[in-house]
Amino acid sequence: xxxxxxxxxxxxxxxxxxxxxxxxxxxxxxxxxxxxxxxxxxxxxxxxxxxxxxxxxxxxxxxxxxxxxxxxxxxxxxxxxxxxxxxxxxxxxxxxxxxxxxxxxxxxxxxxxxxxxxxxxxxxxxxxxxxxxxxxxxxxxxxxxxxxxxxxxxxxxxxxxxxxxxxxxxxxxxxxxxxxxxxxxxxxxxxxxxxxxxxxxxxxxxxxxxxxxxxxxxxxxxxxxxxxxxxxxxxxxxxxxxxxxxxxxxxxxxxxxxxxxxxxxxxxxxxxxxxxxxxxxxxxxxxxxxxxxxxxxxxxxxxxxxxxxxxxxxxxxxxxxxxxxxxxxxxxxxxxxxxxxxxxxxxxxxxxxxxxxxxxxxxxxxxxxxxxxxxxxxxxxxxxxxxxxxxxxxxxxxxxxxxxxxxxxxxxxxxxxxxxxxxxxxxxxxxxxxxxxxxxxxxxxxx
Amino acid sequence: xxxxxxxxxxxxxxxxxxxxxxxxxxxxxxxxxxxxxxxxxxxxxxxxxxxxxxxxxxxxxxxxxxxxxxxxxxxxxxxxxxxxxxxxxxxxxxxxxxxxxxxxxxxxxxxxxxxxxxxxxxxxxxxxxxxxxxxxxxxxxxxxxxxxxxxxxxxxxxxxxxxxxxxxxxxxxxxxxxxxxxxxxxxxxxxxxxxxxxxxxxxxxxxxxxxxxxxxxxxxxxxxxxxxxxxxxxxxxxxxxxxxxxxxxxxxxxxxxxxxxxxxxxxxxxxxxxxxxxxxxxxxx
Numbered sequence: 005x006x007x008x009x010x011x012x013x014x015x016x017x018x019x020x021x022x023x024x025x026x027x028x029x030x031x032x033x034x035x036x037x038x039x040x041x042x043x044x045x046x047x048x049x050x051x052x053x054x055x056x057x058x059x060x061x062x063x064x065x066x067x068x069x070x071x072x073x074x075x076x077x078x079x080x081x082x083x084x085x086x087x088x089x090x091x092x093x094x095x096x097x098x099x100x101x102x103x104x105x106x107x108x109x110x111x112x113x114x115x116x117x118x119x120x121x122x123x124x125x126x127x128x129x130x131x132x133x134x135x136x137x138x139x140x141x142x143x144x145x146x147x148x149x150x151x152x153x154x155x156x157x158x159x160x161x162x163x164x165x166x167x168x169x170x171x172x173x174x175x176x177x178x179x180x181x182x183x184x185x186x187x188x189x190x191x192x193x194x195x196x197x198x199x200x201x202x203x204x205x206x207x208x209x210x211x212x213x214x215x216x217x218x219x220x221x222x223x224x225x226x227x228x229x230x231x232x233x234x235x236x237x238x239x240x241x242x243x244x245x246x247x248x249x250x251x252x253x254x255x256x257x258x259x260x261x262x263x264x265x266x267x268x269x270x271x272x273x274x275x276x277x278x279x280x281x282x283x284x285x286x287x288x289x290x291x292x293x294x295x296x297x298x299x300x301x302x303x304x305x306x307x308x309x310x311x312x313x314x315x316x317x318x319x320x321x322x323x324x325x326x327x328x329x330x331x332x333x334x335x336x337x338x339x340x341x342x343x344x345x346x347x348x349x350x351x352x353x354x355x356x357x358x359x360x361x362x363x364x365x366x367x368x369x370x371x372x373x374x375x376x377x378x379x380x381x382x383x384x385x386x387x388x389x390x391x392x393x394x395x396x397x398x399x400x401x402x403x404x405x406x407x408x409x410x411x412x413x414x415x416x417x418x419x420x421x422x423x424x425x426x427x428x429x430x431x432x433x434x435x436x437x438x439x440x441x442x443x444x445x446x447x448x449x450x451x
Numbered sequence: 452x453x454x455x456x457x458x459x460x461x462x463x464x465x466x467x468x469x470x471x472x473x474x475x476x477x478x479x480x481x482x483x484x485x486x487x488x489x490x491x492x493x494x495x496x497x498x499x500x501x502x503x504x505x506x507x508x509x510x511x512x513x514x515x516x517x518x519x520x521x522x523x524x525x526x527x528x529x530x531x532x533x534x535x536x537x538x539x540x541x542x543x544x545x546x547x548x549x550x551x552x553x554x555x556x557x558x559x560x561x562x563x564x565x566x567x568x569x570x571x572x573x574x575x576x577x578x579x580x581x582x583x584x585x586x587x588x589x590x591x592x593x594x595x596x597x598x599x600x601x602x603x604x605x606x607x608x609x610x611x612x613x614x615x616x617x618x619x620x621x622x623x624x625x626x627x628x629x630x631x632x633x634x635x636x637x638x639x640x641x642x643x644x645x646x647x648x649x650x651x652x653x654x655x656x657x658x659x660x661x662x663x664x665x666x667x668x669x670x671x672x673x674x675x676x677x678x679x680x681x682x683x684x685x686x687x688x689x690x691x692x693x694x695x696x697x698x699x700x701x702x703x704x705x706x707x708x709x710x711x712x713x714x715x716x717x718x719x720x721x722x723x724x725x726x727x728x729x730x731x732x733x734x735x736x
Contacts, residue, residue, distance in 0.1 A: 049461055057734065066637040113733070117567040120466035120730035127461040137565045145491050154487065157479045158566060 046129065047210055047241040048092040048115070053124035055085040055110050055265075084110040086265040087124070094129065094209075095239045097232075099252040099259030099273055101280045107265040108245050109214070112136060115243065116212055130209025130241075133159045135199070137214065144188040148179060148198060151187055155199075159206045169205050176227075177201035197224055204231055211235070214245045222320055222418075247414065248317050249277040250307070281305065284412070299407045300335040301369070301396045306412050321419025322427070325383040330376050331396065333369035337406060339399040340369055342377060349389045354425055355381075360400060384426045385417045469571040469729040477569045484576035489583045500587065507543055507588060511536045514656055528658040529691045533592075533599045537688060538655040538681060540588045545621055545677070546646055548581035552625035553632050553639045560736050570729045574625040582618070596689070606687035613684045620676060620714060623721030630728040633735050653677040658685070659700050660693075666702055673697075673706035676714040 058079040085107045092098045102108045113119040114126060116134035141158050142151050152173050156166025174180045177197040187195065203211065232255050235242055246252060252259050252273050259276035261269040261283070269279040281304075307315050311324035319325050331342065345356025359377065361367055369375060392413040396406040470477055493500045515532055518524040528534065552574040562568050597603070632638040652675050659682055662669040672678050679697045686694050701707045728735075 046461060065635060067635040067641065068637055070635060114466070115464070117464055117467050118564065118733050126464040126466075128464050129461045132567075134567055141562050141566050141568075143487060146487055150487060154483050157476065157483055158568065160473075160476060162475070163479055163483070 045094040046091050047094040047096070048098075048129075048243065049125075049127040050091070050111075050115075051089045051125050053085055053088045053111075053114060053121045053126060054083075055107075055114060055119065055122050057082040057084055083265050085114075085121075088265070088267065089124075090260060090267065090270060092241060092243060094241055096258060097236045097242045097244060097256045099256035099276070100243060100245045100262060101247070101249070101252060101259055101276065102262035102268075103284060106262040108262055110265075111262065112212060112214055112243070112245055128210060131160050131207075132210040132212060133203055133206040133208035134212040135203040135214065136212065142187055142195065142199070145186060147184045147186055148174065148190075149183050151198070152202060155202050156206065159202075159208060161206065165207075169207075173198070173201045173205045176204060178224075193224075200224075200228060204235075209239075210241045210243070212243050215247065225318065249280060250315050250317060252277045252280075284409070299396075300337050300398070301331050301333050301340060301375075301406050303394055303407065303409060303412060304330045304332045304374070306330070306392065306394065308413070308415055316415075318416045318418055319383065319385070321385070321387055321417055322383055325381045325385075326378065327381050328376070328378040329394070330374055333373045333375065334371055336368060336370055337396075337398050338368045339401075340375075340406065341397050341400050342375070343395050343397075345393055346385075347391045347393065348386075348425060352425060354385065354390070383417075384428060386425060386427055387417050387419050387421050389414060389416050467567070467570065467730050467733060469726050470569050477572060480569065480572045481576055481579060484572060485579035485583065488576065488580045492580075492584075493587075503584065504588065504591060507536070507539050508591070511539055514539070518656060524657045524661060528660060529693070530596075530599055530601050530689050531658065533596050533601055534658065534685060534689050535656065536595055537592050537684070540585065540592050541617070541681070541684065542650065542653065542655050543588065544581045544585040545617070546650070547584065548578040548621045549624050549628060549642065550646060551581065552577040553628040553642050555625075556629040556633055556732060557636070557736065564733045564736055570732055571626070571725065574629040574725075575622060578618070578622050578625050581621075601689055604687070606690075609687045610684075613680060613687065616714070617677075617680050620680075620717060623718040626721035626725040627717065630725045630732070633728060633732050649675070649677065653681055654685075655681065660695060669700060670702050670706045673701040674709040674713065676710040676717075679707065679710055 059082055061078040061080055088107075088111065100108055100111065110119060112134075113136070114121050115128075116132065116136060118134075118136075141155055143154065146154070149170060152170050153163060153166045156169060157163055161169070170183070171180075174183055177194075177200070179194060179198060182190070182194065187198075190198070203213070232242075236255055236257070244251075244256060256273035258271060259269075259273045260267055261276050261279050263283065268283065269276045306329040307327075308317070308319060309326045309328060310316050310319075311326070313326075327344070329342075329344070333340075339360070341358055341360040343356065343358035346354050348354050361369075361375075391411055392415075393408075393410045394412045395408040398404045398406050492503060514535055518535065519531065555573050555577050556563060556570065559573050563570065563573070628638060628642055652672060654672065659669065659672070659678075662672070679701070682695070682697050682700055686696065697707070
C-alpha cells in the first residue's frame with residue numbers, strides 16, 4: 005500500500021534545513037496582549053489541588069452485598085492529581101497535554117465542577133462553559149431549537165438569552181433548515197456542529213475544551229480553526245486539552261504538560277509540545293527506554309500531511325495522505341530497519357510497512373545522525389480513528405528491538421462510512437440476462 | 452482590578468453540589484427538564500395524553516369492578532367510586548415520582564459525569580413532571596366527582612394544603628432513593644416492593660372505616676405518614692359527616708406523633724444523604 009518513494013536522508017549536515025522542514029507551522033507568534041498596560045489578570049487560579057480516587061479492591065455496589073459482607077472492603081489509592089498549582093491569565097489560550105492517565109481529565113472535571121477536589125482551591129474570574137464531550141446533555145427526543153435552549157441554560161445563560169442565540173448558533177452550525185428536526189434524526193456530523201457552535205455562542209468568559217477538533221468535515225474544521233484563532237486573540241480565556249501537538253503549537257500561548265498528576269513542564273506552547281513528544285516517544289510503555297537508559301534510536305517527530313504538504317491530524321477519506329517521521333540516532337546502530345503500522349479503533353492492524361536504509365549508503369547510523377522518512381500512503385482507510393505505532397530493529401533482525409512505541413500518532417479519517425476495514429478500489433459490473441429470445445442484455449457497471 | 456467590570460474578579464469554584472451554579476439556573480433547569488419530559492410523554496405521540504389517562508382510568512375500572520361487585524370493600528362509604536379514583540390518581544403521583552427518581556441520577560449518567568449540573572435538579576424534575584401529570588389527571592377526577600354527584604365544597608380549595616406535605620415527603624424520598632441508588636444499585640428493586648407495600652398500607656383501595664373492628668391495625672396504619680394525608684384528603688375532597696377525622700381514626704396522639712416523626716426523619720435523611728453524596732456522584736457512576 006505504500007508507494008516506494010520513501011526517501012531516507014541520513015546526513016547530519018542537513019540538520020538545519022531539515023529542522024526548517026519539519027516545523028513549518030511552529031512559529032508561535034506569541035504576541036502577548038498583555039504587554040500593553042495593566043498587569044496580567046488571572047482568569048483561573050489553581051492552588052494545591054489534590055485528587056485521590058479510592059478504588060475498592062472488591063466492589064460493593066448493592067445493599068445486599070453491603071449487609072452480607074462483614075470485612076471492610078479494601079481500597080487502593082490512585083493519586084490522580086498531586087498538589088497542583090498554576091494560573092491561567094485572562095485572554096490566554098492555555099493548552100493542557102499529557103499522556104493518558106496523567107490526570108488531564110480529572111483536572112478538567114475539577115475545573116468544570118464535575119468532580120470535587122480533595123484539597124486545594126480553584127478560583128475563576130467569570131463564567132465557565134465546559135465542552136468536555138460532544139453533545140452531552142443533548143436530548144435526542146427534542147428538536148434542535150429545544151436543545152439549544154436547554155443547553156444554553158446548562159451553560160449558565162438565562163432561557164431568554166439562550167433563545168435569542170438560537171439563530172446565531174444555527175447559522176454557525178449551518179443547520180438552519182433543521183431547527184425543528186429531532187436530534188435523533190441528526191447525523192453525527194450535524195450534532196458535532198451544533199454542539200461546537202453552541203459552545204462558541206455561549207458567551208462565557210472561560211471555555212474549557214477537550215479534544216474536539218477531530219470532528220466535522222473539512223470546511224467545518226476550517227471554520228473551527230478560524231474561530232479558535234479569533235478566540236486566541238480575544239479576551240476570552242481558553243483551556244484546551246488535546247493530544248494534538250500541532251494544535252497546541254498553532255493555537256496555544258502557553259501549555260502545561262501533566263505527568264503522573266504533577267506538572268512536568270509549563271511554559272511556551274512549542275517547548276511544552278516538544279517535552280510531550282519526548283516523554284511520549286522515549287518512555288512509551290514496553291519501549292526500549294524501559295529496558296534501561298535511552299534508546300539507541302529515538303523518534304523525534306512524526307506527522308501526516310496532505311497533498312499540499314500541510315500537516316494535518318484529520319484526513320478526508322480517499323484524499324492524498326502523506327506520512328513523515330524523523331528519527332535520531334544516539335549510538336552506532338548496525339543495519340537499522342524502521343517500521344510503522346496503523347491500528348484502527350478496534351485494535352486491528354490495518355496496514356503497515358517496514359524499510360531499511362537505501363542502497364548505496366552505509367548500512368549503519370552514527371550518533372547525531374537524523375533519519376527522515378516520508379512518502380505517500382494510498383489512502384484506502386475507512387472513516388474512523390487510527391493509531392500509528394512504530395518500531396526500530398537493528399541488524400535487520402526482528403528480535404533485536406531498538407525502539408518500540410505503541411502510540412506515536414493518532415488521526416481521524418472522515419467521510420462517508422462504508423463497509424469493512426478498508427475500501428478497495430473496485431470495478432464491478434452488473435447485468436441482467438433476459439433469456440435467449442432477446443439479443444443482448446442490459447448492462448451497467450459501477451466503480 | 453478596579454477597572455474590571457463586575458463579575459470578573461476571582462471567585463472560588465465550589466465544585467459539584469446538589470444545588471451548584473446558582474439558584475436562578477437551578478430553577479430554570481428544573482423547569483426545562485420537567486417541561487420537556489412532560490411534553491415528551493404527552494405531546495410526542497398522538498395518543499400520548501390519552502394513553503397516560505387510560506392507565507389510571509383502566510386501573511380504576513378494574514378496581515371498581517372488583518371492589519364493588521366482588522369483594523364489596525367499599526361498604527357503605529358514600530361516593531366510594533370517586534374516592535377510589537381520587538386516591539389512585541393521588542397515589543399515582545407518589546408512585547411515578549419515587550419510582551422514576553430512583554434510577555434518575557444513574558440514568559442521567561452522561562449529564563452527571565460530563566457536565567456541571569446541579570444534581571438535585573434530576574430527582575426533583577421527576578417529581579415536578581409527575582406533578583404536571585397529576586394536574587392533568589385531577590381535571591378528569593373533578594369531572595367524575597361532579598358526574599357521580601359529589602357536591603362542590605369549599606374545602607376543595609384546601610387541596611394544596613394536602614398536596615404540600617405530600618409533595619415534601621415525595622421529594623425527600625426521591626432525593627434519598629436517587630442518591631442511595633448510585634451507591635447501591637439494588638435500591639431500585641427493593642423500592643418496587645416497598646412502594647407496593649405502601650400502596651396497601653395506605654387507605655387507597657379501601658376506606659379507613661372498614662377497619663372499625665380492628666383499632667390496633669387502624670392505629671398502626673396511622674403511623675404511616677401517608678395515611679393521615681390521604682384521610683384528610685378524603686374528608687376535604689369527598690367526605691361526608693360520617694367520615695372519621697384523622698384524630699379520631701388515630702385514637703390518640705401516639706400514632707400521629709410516630710407518623711410525624713417518620714415524616715421528619717425521611718425529610719432529614721433525604722436532604723442529608725443527597726447533600727453528602729452529591730459532590731461524589733460523578734465519581735461513583
